Amino acid sequence: MVEGFLLMMFLLVSHLFVLGVMSRNFTIDNKCDYTVWPGILTMATDLSLSTTGFSLKKGESRVIYVPPSWTGRLWGRSLCSTSSTGNFSCATGDCGSGKIECSGAGASSPTTIIDFTLDGPNDEDYYDVTVSYGYNLPLVVVPRLSGSGRTCSTVGCVVNLNKTCPSELRVMGSSNKEQPIACMNACDKFGLPEFCCYGEYGTPEKCKPTLYSKNFKNECPLAYSYAYDDSNTTVRCSNLANYIITFCPNDISSASQPSKETNGRTKRVTAAALPIVIMIFVVIILRTKNERESDWNDQNVEAVVMLKRYSYTRIKKMTNSFAHVLGKGGFGIVYKGKLPDRGRDVAVKILKETEGNGEEFINEVASMSRTSHVNIVSLLGFCYERNKKAIIYEYMPKGSLDKFISKNMSTKRDWERLYDIAIGVSRGLEYLHNRCVTRIVHFDIKPQNILMDENLCPKISDFGLAKLCKNKESIISMLHMRGTFGYISPEMFSKNFGAVSHKSDVYSYGMVVLEMIGAKNIERVEYSGSNNSSKYFPDWVYKDCERGDISRTFGDSIITDEEEKIAKKLVLVALWCIQMNPSDRPPMIKVIEMLEGNLEALQVPPNPFLLSPGATVPETLGDSNETSTVLETLEDSNETSAFFNPSH
Structure with a gap:
């Protein structure tokens, strides 16, 4: 009897000793403004944790003891609830178990995931945060070190990628359909080999980062962004460290200070001073x-x-x-x-x-x-x-778009590249107008302010003339004209053309597209009459469009059928964008739709030049009653001609 009791006490003490001394611990801290349900998956079948999923309210922390040679992953679930039948499920990160405990099930994409291998090769820990499966919550992993050895680094993704997620990758919530709750990865969305890194793209040499994964990497440089991300993203640690895992950290440094629990709640300490x-x-x-x-x-x-x-x-x-x-x-x-x-x-x-x-x-x-x-x-x-x-x-190694245009015009045009550039700029503008934290109207869109990276991905730059607006503000009041001649919208010259708004950027974008396809450099002898408006190069483009002979605009002697379709689409979209009346111009989200849609679905726009400066159009766009502009109407004929004969 006594021997049995002593044996039981020995086993209990041994278990507590192993748990408290030999094991590691993960401190999981929730600094989000909402409840997070962490999920845990153990890869090795012979090891287990005390929990595989639990609830963590705002400000709470919980310590999980982990076996010293544990391999597994951890993530956060959000917007979880229990149905009337008792089935537990989450809008993001759901593990499909029907319960709070995941019980051996993994996370569904898109989810921000932490991968751990403790005491792996060379007796080192290996860990990383990956957004290659998509993204749902910001999180950071911070090692708590003891002793000396290899420096152990922090990894994670601090920013809210849902706010900057491309529209085509957004996962919208059921209750609030205006706010994305997660951001998909391109592989899950499109299922193409180049996005998924399989088939002929199944090697590091063939599978390269895409524009989507680069966007993730720019936002979260300390996280894995695609299947063959660089080796620096996985951190090695030889210090037998414990780890702090923080959801929604304020920044990297704040994640190293976990919240202190009191009666199951956390008292958050912030250095506000x-x-x-x-x-x-x-x-x-x-x-x-x-x-x-x-x-x-x-x-x-x-x-x-x-x-x-x-x-x-x-x-x-x-x-x-x-x-x-x-x-x-x-x-x-x-x-x-x-x-x-x-x-x-x-x-x-x-x-x-x-x-x-x-x-x-x-x-x-x-x-x-x-x-x-x-x-x-x-x-x-x-x-x-x-x-x-x-x-x-x-740094943009390929310089500005105007240099690319000049070089491109000296040889046969690369129409697919021009199309990709037009799409990229349109997405950047749509983001500024609709998906930025505060609406931004650039007011100086021109080839010199569009820079190209090493992959010729266009990036809008030079925000010196930009105007910050309320998100739903349509009309912009200004005291001074902004922009560059040749790209300035007509309403910037005179309120008789309409109201100054984000549609002013749409006009500039249309002029840039016409310049990209070479229309600005084409001379038309047959249109060189005495009428000043006939010297305005978009008028030549429109007259060719009316005749059904858009190809004359391009100047290339040899052009394939596919290239001609791309060129015609660019012309039609540009003509829609440069309509004199701002209300006739499409918003940038519609421009993207037109560019990505079928050519046959595009209608020929009205003649952009039927509206004269003397005509009066409504000054109100949308539901706003704000004053459109205080610019004086241009009465000087020289100033007016400067608009219709742009030069820079």
Whole structure:
């Protein structure tokens, strides 16, 4: 009897010793504003955890003891509920078990997933966060170290990818159909070998990152983005570390401090003082510099505070004392540089030291800091030091679109490439207008402001003239005309044409597309009469369109049937975009639909030039009653002719 009791006590003590000393622990922390249901899958059949799924309310933490040689994955489920029949299910990350415990079932895509291999090859831990299965929740894995050894790194995805998810990959909720709840991966959406890395694309040499996976990688550089992501994404750790797993971390550093549980609830401790001090400091600087401009508002200041700030001395070192000029513009000079910490190539725009630059500076920094899209240039930091201002953004090795157009026109046009560029720019604009946190109207869309990366993916840049709006705001009130001659919409010249709005960007986009296909460089002897409007090159394009002879616009002597279809589609879409009346122009979401649809479904637009500057059109778009613009009507014939005969 006594021996049996002693044996039982020995086993119990041994179990507790192994559990508390020999095992690892995962501290799972929920900093989301809603309940998260973590799910756990063990890959090895001979090992098990105390739980495979549980509920974690806002602010709660839970410690899970894990065997020292455990291999498995962990993820978060959201929007979960139990039906009247007792079946438990979740809108994202569901494991299909019908219960809170997943009991050996894995997560359904799209889901942000953590993979762990503890005590693997060379006695090291291997772990990573992957968005290659899609994304549903932001999370971060932080090692808690003891002793010395290999440095163990943090991995994860901090940002909310649902906000920047391409429209075609969005998973919408059933209760709120306006807000995406997850973002699919391209493989699940399209099922193509190049997206799924199988078949002929089943090797690292053949399966390359796509525009979608690059977008994920730009947003979450510390996470796996596709099947053959670089080896640096998987972290090795030899310190026998414990790990903190945080859902919805404020940032990487805050994830290393788990919440403290009290009666099953968490008391969240936040260091609020530092951001407030920084914000006050920036507000004082910016308001002292220029208090009269309405664009210097608290939202813009808040956006600047969240960015990496560099001193002018660091900027000078970064650019090797401004040795390599990439280009010059109206607001300053752009230099090539390298980030000091990672050696990454960057473009550094130094703004001119002239009056009024404060507005352009804060416009560009605040606008770009709100954007995250594969077709928008990424902002990496800024410098604001008295009269020294600089903006640091990703380096685009292929230069601007105008250079590509010039080179493309010197040989036979690559129509498929031109089509891809047109699609990319349209998606970037649609994102700015509809899917950004705050609607942004660019007001200076032109080939010089569209940059190309190494894969000739177009990215919209130069937000110096941009205007931030309320998300549902249609009409924009402005005191000054913005843009570049040749691309400015007619309503920017005179309110008689209509109201200034995001449709002004649509007009500029149409002019860019016409320039891409070469229409601007085509001379028409038969249209060289005395009428000024006949010299306006889109008029030539439309007259060819009326005759059913669009191919004459292109100038290529040899063009395949497929190339001609692409060219005709680009012409028709461009003519729709440059309608004089803004209400006749399609929104960018419709432009994308037209570009991706069948040519046969496209109707020939009305003649864009039937509306004269003297005609009056309604000033109201949508449901807004705001004043459209305070620009004076152009009465000077020279100013009017400058619009109809664009040059730059």
